[in-house]
Structure formats: structure tokens, C-alpha cells
Amino acid sequence: MRLQAVKGTADRLPADQPRWRRLHEVARRVLERAGVQELTPPVFEFAEVFERSVGEAADLVVQKEMYTFDDRGGRRLTLRPEFTASVLRAYVEHGMHTWPSPVKLWSHGPAFRAENVQRGRFRQFHQVNLEVVGSAEPVADAEAIALFVDILRELGLTGVRVALGSVGDPDDRARYNAYLRDALAPRAGELTETSQERLRLNPMRLLDAKDPGDRALIAGLARPLDRLGDPARAHFDAVAGYLRAWEVPFDVDPAIVRGLDYYRRTAFEIHAEGIGAQSALGGGGRYDGLVAQLGGPDVPGIGWAFGVERVLDALAQADLAAPEAEGPALYLVPMDDEAVGEVAHLARRLRARQRVEHGYVKRAPGKGLRDADRAGARYAGLIGARERAEGTVQLKHLATGVQRSVPLADLADALERPESIAEPATQEV
Numbered sequence: 001m002r003l004q005a006v007k008g009t010a011d012r013l014p015a016d017q018p019r020w021r022r023l024h025e026v027a028r029r030v031l032e033r034a035g036v037q038e039l040t041p042p043v044f045e046f047a048e049v050f051e052r053s054v055g056e057a058a059d060l061v062v063q064k065e066m067y068t069f070d071d072r073g074g075r076r077l078t079l080r081p082e083f084t085a086s087v088l089r090a091y092v093e094h095g096m097h098t099w100p101s102p103v104k105l106w107s108h109g110p111a112f113r114a115e116n117v118q119r120g121r122f123r124q125f126h127q128v129n130l131e132v133v134g135s136a137e138p139v140a141d142a143e144a145i146a147l148f149v150d151i152l153r154e155l156g157l158t159g160v161r162v163a164l165g166s167v168g169d170p171d172d173r174a175r176y177n178a179y180l181r182d183a184l185a186p187r188a189g190e191l192t193e194t195s196q197e198r199l200r201l202n203p204m205r206l207l208d209a210k211d212p213g214d215r216a217l218i219a220g221l222a223r224p225l226d227r228l229g230d231p232a233r234a235h236f237d238a239v240a241g242y243l244r245a246w247e248v249p250f251d252v253d254p255a256i257v258r259g260l261d262y263y264r265r266t267a268f269e270i271h272a273e274g275i276g277a278q279s280a281l282g283g284g285g286r287y288d289g290l291v292a293q294l295g296g297p298d299v300p301g302i303g304w305a306f307g308v309e310r311v312l313d314a315l316a317q318a319d320l321a322a323p324e325a326e327g328p329a330l331y332l333v334p335m336d337d338e339a340v341g342e343v344a345h346l347a348r349r350l351r352a353r354q355r356v357e358h359g360y361v362k363r364a365p366g367k368g369l370r371d372a373d374r375a376g377a378r379y380a381g382l383i384g385a386r387e388r389a390e391g392t393v394q395l396k397h398l399a400t401g402v403q404r405s406v407p408l409a410d411l412a413d414a415l416e417r418p419e420s421i422a423e424p425a426t427q428e429v
């Protein structure tokens with residue numbers, strides 16, 4: 001068998017790294033300026049952490065998607081399919097309810113789901129995740145949503161759509177589920193198998209159905225937002241009011257539901273144009289009750305996650321120039337065997353301030369210059385017998401071809417003041 005990466009996983013190659021790095025830098029800047037602290041939970045947890053968080057009526061689809069295995073000690077472990085349960089487990093474990101409230105935490109890293117692989121749907125993917133724990137105020141919801149939009153905007157992504165809805169309070173949800181069961185009972189047999197299962201376990205999730213037949217059956221029914229109780233309605237109106245006042249563009253989406261059972265009130269998704277069927281960049285919502293479900297105090301929270309691959313895909317579709325990978329400031333060429341150790345030593349010293357690379361075997365000047373060019377270097381530095389004797393390096397600015405002899409002692413400074421070298425040529429090698 002030819003060894004290759006598992007389907008649904010991908011290597012992130014050197015050329016991909018600048019885009020990824022930039023995305024994380026922007027997310028970090030936007031979030032940390034808002035007082036969000038970074039938390040790095042482990043990649044796997046006891047299976048129970050996720051099982052408890054998805055709840056009794058857990059969608060079997062969700063359960064089946066988890067990578068759960070027994071380790072050699074017989075422990076049932078799960079590779080995280082998302083961050084929320086891990087972050088809240090850590091919140092409880094470290095007594096963060098005693099920290100100044102709300103506790104705002106962000107995380108990033110891989111997540112794992114045993115899904116059918118397609119564009120935008122992988123088995124190992126990456127998320128940036130935010131949780132704001134300890135506030136039930138609508139302003140916390142609005143701030144969280146606005147931060148998500150701020151990150152996308154700062155990345156340069158326009159043409160994104162915030163879809164805002166509400167799944168109501170637990171009572172509203174129970175009433176709505178009962179309504180759906182009643183309304184669909186006469187024709188339940190016509191639903192797809194998955195939708196029948198949802199109708200039994202968690203009817204509200206039927207609204208996520210993709211099958212056209214299922215969609216036709218539910219098309220005329222009331223949506224969760226139409227059936228909110230007064231407190232959830234007031235909360236929704238307040239969140240929408242803040243977003244309007246802050247000029248965060250959004251559409252009300254009465255049918256929005258989230259995959260997991262623990263959501264309360266606010267539920268939202270952010271979609272981008274042009275990235276195909278899997279257009280959700282991310283989503284989130286409020287999960288009052290989940291911390292208690294995980295064995296902690298009864299504190300409310302709101303959070304979101306976005307898929308890094310999807311945001312990068314949307315950026316690529318929007319034709320936003322990826323940052324160029326930069327080459328070294330200097331590429332040193334040894335022109336004889338004695339110079340090999342010398343250029344390596346010089347490179348080690350210069351690396352305190354600059355990125356410097358070098359050849360590992362002696363090279364004729366022409367070939368050495370070609371090596372420097374292929375490395376993407378700004379300068380080539382050639383060292384042979386004469387340079388060693390003089391304590392100099394022949395420094396060539398590759399873009400202009402300007403070349404001069406620079407004393408080793410001045411080299412570090414010269415690299416930082418390029419204009420001092422890219423001036424009239426003096427001598428040729």
C-alpha cells in the first residue's frame with residue numbers, strides 16, 4: 001500500500017502557512033483586544049464530556065460522527081468534535097466561576113468528525129472558538145456576534161451574512177417540539193429515515209433537513225422564532241437592537257436551529273457566498289444550563305466557532321491576495337571547502353536578527369547565485385579564499401544586481417539598511 005494521508009485529513013504545506021498564520025493573528029488581535037483570554041484544552045477527552053454535553057436526546061447523527069475509542073487502560077476517549085464541551089469542562093475543573101465574570105475564552109486547533117467527506121467537510125478540520133461564560137445579558141450575545149464579524153471584516157471578507165434566530169427557552173422548545181410532532185404525525189412515514197429519527201429525538205432539528213421531500217413537508221409550519229415565550233422574545237429583540245445600533249449587518253432567520261441540543265435562546269450562523277453547499281463559516285449560540293450539565297455551577301454562556309478551512313476558502317473565492325511567503329534576507333554561498341563551516345557559522349550569528357540560509361557544499365559563483373535566487377533571498381553573500389583573507393563578503397542585491405564587498409563586521413547592519421548596498425556598483429567578483 002502506498003502510504004498517504006487519511007481521507008478527510010490534509011497536510012498543511014509550507015506555502016499554506018502564511019494564510020493560516022494571518023488568520024490566527026487577526027483572530028487573536030480582535031479577540032484579545034476585547035479581553036478574551038486564550039485557553040488550550042487537550043485534543044481528546046473522556047467520551048462522557050461530549051456525550052453529556054450533547055444530552056439525552058442527542059442526535060444520533062452527532063453521536064455517530066464522533067471518533068471514540070478505548071485506550072489501553074480501557075478508558076473511553078473521544079477526539080473532540082468541537083471545543084465547547086472541552087472549554088466548559090476546563091471552566092468547571094479550574095473553578096473559573098470564581099474569576100471576574102464573564103470569563104471570555106478563545107481556543108483554536110483541530111477538531112475531528114467521522115463525516116462524509118466533501119468540499120468544506122473534512123474529518124480533521126480546524127476551528128477558532130469563543131466562549132463567554134457567566135453572563136445571561138443580551139449584550140454578551142451581541143458582543144460575541146460582533147467579534148465574529150469583526151474578525152471576518154479585518155480579514156477583508158465582505159459578502160458575509162449573519163443569520164440570527166432563537167430556539168427559545170426550554171419550555172418554548174418543548175412546546176415547539178410538541179407542535180412539530182403533532183403537525184407531522186399524520187405524514188411522518190413520508191420523512192427520510194434521519195428525519196424520522198429526529199422527529200422522535202429532537203424534532204426541532206428537522207428544520208435542518210436537506211432532503212427536498214422533507215423540506216416540502218415542513219415548509220408551511222411555524223418556525224421556532226414564531227413561537228417564542230415573552231422572556232426569549234425580549235432577549236432576541238435586545239440582541240437584534242444592539243446589532244442594529246452597532247451597524248453589524250444581520251438577517252432574522254426564524255428557522256435557524258443549531259446541531260446540538262444545549263442551545264437556548266440566541267442561535268446564529270454566518271454564511272459566505274461562493275463556497276458551495278457548505279457555506280456556513282461558523283455559528284453559535286447561547287447555552288444556559290450546559291455548565292451545570294457538565295457538573296459545574298449553573299452559569300449561563302454564549303459561544304461560537306468558525307471553521308478555519310471554510311474561512312480560508314471564502315477568502316480565496318473573494319480573491320483576497322494571500323500574503324506572500326518571504327524568502328531569507330541573505331543566502332550565503334561557500335566558494336571553497338574551507339568556506340563551508342565559515343558561512344554556516346556566520347549564518348548562525350546573523351540569525352539573531354535576520355533569516356539567513358546557506359549552501360552546504362562549495363559552489364562556483366554563478367551556481368551559488370542561482371541557489372540564492374531559488375531560495376527567494378534578497379541578497380547573496382559569497383565567501384571564498386580572498387574574502388576569508390580580507391574578512392569580507394561579496395554582497396549582491398539580487399533584484400538589482402548591485403554588488404559590493406562588505407566587511408564582515410558591517411554585514412548585519414548592511415542587511416538592515418538595504419539602500420546602503422543597492423547603490424552604485426563598485427566591483428564585480
Ligand code: AMP
Binds near residue numbers: 123124281306
Ligand atoms: P458546528 O459545531 O457544526 O456548528 O461547526 C462550526 C463550524 O465548523 C462550521 O460552520 C464549519 O465552518 C466548521 N465545520 C464543522 N464541521 C466541519 C467539517 N467536517 N469540516 C470542515 N469544517 C467543519
